[in-house]
Each structure stands twice: as C-alpha cells, then as structure tokens.
Amino acid sequence: MNDRLQQLAIFVRTVETGSFSKVAREFGLSQPSVSRMVAALEERLGVKLLTRTTRQLSLTDAGEALLTRARDALAGIEEAENAARGADRLSGMLRVALPATFGVRQIVPLLPVFLERHPGLKVDLMMADRLENLIAEGADMALRLGEQPDSSFVTRRLATARRLFIAAPSYLVRRGAPSSLADLDRHHLIGGPSDGSEPNWTASRDGVSETRPVDPRLRTRSAAGAVACASAGLGIATASIWMCGEELASGALVEILGHYRLAPVTAHVVFPAGRRPTQKARAFADYLAGALVEGA
Structure with missing residues (x-):
C-alpha cells in the first residue's frame, strides 16, 4: 500500500x-x-x-x-x-463478527469448503456473545440470531432453526417430565440470553398460543451456558436445534413438551451501515445462504 x-x-x-x-x-x-x-x-x-x-x-x-x-x-x-483476479480468487482479510457458540457449532464446520475455493483469503472470526459495533471493530459483516430491529444496517436472512424445550434424562428421573407449560411452575428453569430480565416463555399448542411467566433458578448470558446447565441436570432450558443438536444426538439432552412449538430463531447476515458490502463479504454470505442447514 x-x-x-x-x-x-x-x-x-x-x-x-x-x-x-x-x-x-x-x-x-x-x-x-x-x-x-x-x-x-x-x-x-x-x-x-x-x-x-x-x-x-x-x-x-x-x-x-x-x-x-x-x-x-x-x-x-x-x-x-x-x-x-476473478470471482473465484478472493484475497485479503475477511472479518466476521458472530456469536461464539453459533460460530463454533455451525459456521466453523462450513469454513473448509469456502476457504478451499478461495486459497488467498484469510478469515478473522470475531466470536463474542455480545453485539459488536461493526464499524468500530472493523468487521466486514456480522452473523446474528433473532430479529434485527436496527434498520440502519443492511440485513439478509440466511436460515431458520426450530427452538425446543430441553432437559437432561437425569433431571427428568429426579423431577419428572412436564406435560404442559403450567407444569413448568414446579420445575427448575434455566434462563438463556434471549429471555430478558423478566422472561416469559411463549409456545403454541394446536394453534393456540400460551404464555407463562417464568422465574429461572439459573440465568446465563450465552446459549452455550444454557445448554451446559441443562446437560448438567440443573433444569429445563430452551434452545435452538443449532445450539443443542450435538447433545440431543448423544442423549445428553432430550426434547420435552414436544407437542408445543416455540418461535423459531433466524440467522441473518448484517453488513455495516454507510458502506457497500465488500465482494468477499458478499461471497461468504452467498455461500452460507446455501450451506447453512435449516434446523427443522
């Protein structure tokens, strides 16, 4: 330069x-x-x-x-x-801000194919369970979960995953399995990062929406923390299939209240305001849109 x-x-x-x-x-x-x-x-x-x-x-x-x-x-x-150089020969540094657990579980496994296509490209994964100031941190793009209320940023939907109620088998042996949202009043609950300071859990059953105020025994500011607490038998949590799929597959966690449906979570790519997304950021977003599996 x-x-x-x-x-x-x-x-x-x-x-x-x-x-x-x-x-x-x-x-x-x-x-x-x-x-x-x-x-x-x-x-x-x-x-x-x-x-x-x-x-x-x-x-x-x-x-x-x-x-x-x-x-x-x-x-x-x-x-x-x-x-x-050509669209298939991107180079330079691509800086991506993203939630840590989502990055480790869903994005990192997708990187080998993308980087093999672009051997001249380097990637800085800015993993943190907080919202980054994209401009101040120098990020080319961010991956974010849930609704994106800030209209000053350019966003693009990537994929959607189901959320579910989860608990460890050991917890259910001790406390029994709830059969309705009302039963949650008799259980230990784990509040995650999306539940807020005074959380309510809302789910639908046979097309009818139900909301229950919950008073978590444990709170955590990360999805990984909620899943870990549930896996340790500390109570019932909610999580997306992206975050707890490994534990469900291994049997460390099981789904409960399966006849209820929680609102799904959507992954978005967010580009900094005030500038045109870089070619490498657009290429990575295009790749993720095709590679990130919808969590049914």
Missing part, C-alpha cells in the same frame, strides 16, 4: 475506532506513527480533518467530506483488484 492510500486507510479506521492505539495495533505500527500519518494527510490536503481532545476524536467539516469518499475509494480499489 503506497503512502497516500495508507494515510487514507489509517484516517478512516481512526475515525471508525476513535482510537490511535487500536489503529496502530491493526496496522502493526506505533501509536506516534499513526498520529504522524494523519497529520501528514492533513498537511498534504491543507485542511484540519480531526479535532483531538484528551477524551475523544471528532471530525471537522473537511473530515466529514473526506470520510465517505475515502471509504468508497478504498473499497473500490479492493473491488477492482478482486475483479481482476
């Missing part, structure tokens, strides 16, 4: 992250080097791009004008290079 392009790239990432030190780590430079490159860009253009205080960086009007065009220019260069 020549000096002018690197200056633009560093300027864009400095704005997106709000941190010289984070950009320095991304580019393998020292923090003073990053600061000097932004200053050199300002000197070359003859305008002030950033206002620096001890707590934050903010854009000037000139910086606002440059930011969008710089993003477009950098994306255009990458697109042009990939177009010259």
Whole structure:
C-alpha cells in the first residue's frame, strides 16, 4: 500500500475506532506513527480533518467530506483488484463478527469448503456473545440470531432453526417430565440470553398460543451456558436445534413438551451501515445462504 492510500486507510479506521492505539495495533505500527500519518494527510490536503481532545476524536467539516469518499475509494480499489483476479480468487482479510457458540457449532464446520475455493483469503472470526459495533471493530459483516430491529444496517436472512424445550434424562428421573407449560411452575428453569430480565416463555399448542411467566433458578448470558446447565441436570432450558443438536444426538439432552412449538430463531447476515458490502463479504454470505442447514 503506497503512502497516500495508507494515510487514507489509517484516517478512516481512526475515525471508525476513535482510537490511535487500536489503529496502530491493526496496522502493526506505533501509536506516534499513526498520529504522524494523519497529520501528514492533513498537511498534504491543507485542511484540519480531526479535532483531538484528551477524551475523544471528532471530525471537522473537511473530515466529514473526506470520510465517505475515502471509504468508497478504498473499497473500490479492493473491488477492482478482486475483479481482476476473478470471482473465484478472493484475497485479503475477511472479518466476521458472530456469536461464539453459533460460530463454533455451525459456521466453523462450513469454513473448509469456502476457504478451499478461495486459497488467498484469510478469515478473522470475531466470536463474542455480545453485539459488536461493526464499524468500530472493523468487521466486514456480522452473523446474528433473532430479529434485527436496527434498520440502519443492511440485513439478509440466511436460515431458520426450530427452538425446543430441553432437559437432561437425569433431571427428568429426579423431577419428572412436564406435560404442559403450567407444569413448568414446579420445575427448575434455566434462563438463556434471549429471555430478558423478566422472561416469559411463549409456545403454541394446536394453534393456540400460551404464555407463562417464568422465574429461572439459573440465568446465563450465552446459549452455550444454557445448554451446559441443562446437560448438567440443573433444569429445563430452551434452545435452538443449532445450539443443542450435538447433545440431543448423544442423549445428553432430550426434547420435552414436544407437542408445543416455540418461535423459531433466524440467522441473518448484517453488513455495516454507510458502506457497500465488500465482494468477499458478499461471497461468504452467498455461500452460507446455501450451506447453512435449516434446523427443522
């Protein structure tokens, strides 16, 4: 990358992250080097791009004008290079933010085929059970589960999986199996990440919807935690087939209340707002749309 392009790239990432030190780590430079490159860009253009205080960086009007065009220019260069190589020869780094358990269980097994098709591509799996700030983290795309209320992002549906009530056989031996949602009042319940602070469990039976307030004995902020607690015989949980399929297959967990239907969970790909999705991100989304199995 020549000096002018690197200056633009560093300027864009400095704005997106709000941190010289984070950009320095991304580019393998020292923090003073990053600061000097932004200053050199300002000197070359003859305008002030950033206002620096001890707590934050903010854009000037000139910086606002440059930011969008710089993003477009950098994306255009990458697109042009990939177009010259051909659609089957993507290269560079693809950064994907995604939930940890979903990534380990569903996405990682799909990577070998995709990476074999694109040997010049590298992938950074930014796994975390929290919603990433896609722009600040530098992600090209995110994989997210459930409804996506933020309309400022570009989203695409990938696949849908059934959710179910689960428990360990050892728990059912001790406590018995519930036959209705009302029976859950007499059981130990495990609240997962989608249940909220005051959860209700809603399911339909013969087309009729029922809602029960639940007071979990255990709460967890990760799907893996809920499945692990249920597998340990600690109570009843809800989970998608994507998250608990291995335990069901091994017999560590069994489905209960099978005559009820919980709302399914949908996987989406989310692209950062304010920029066109990169070619490598679109290619990975296309691949996942065909490879990710619908969880019946």
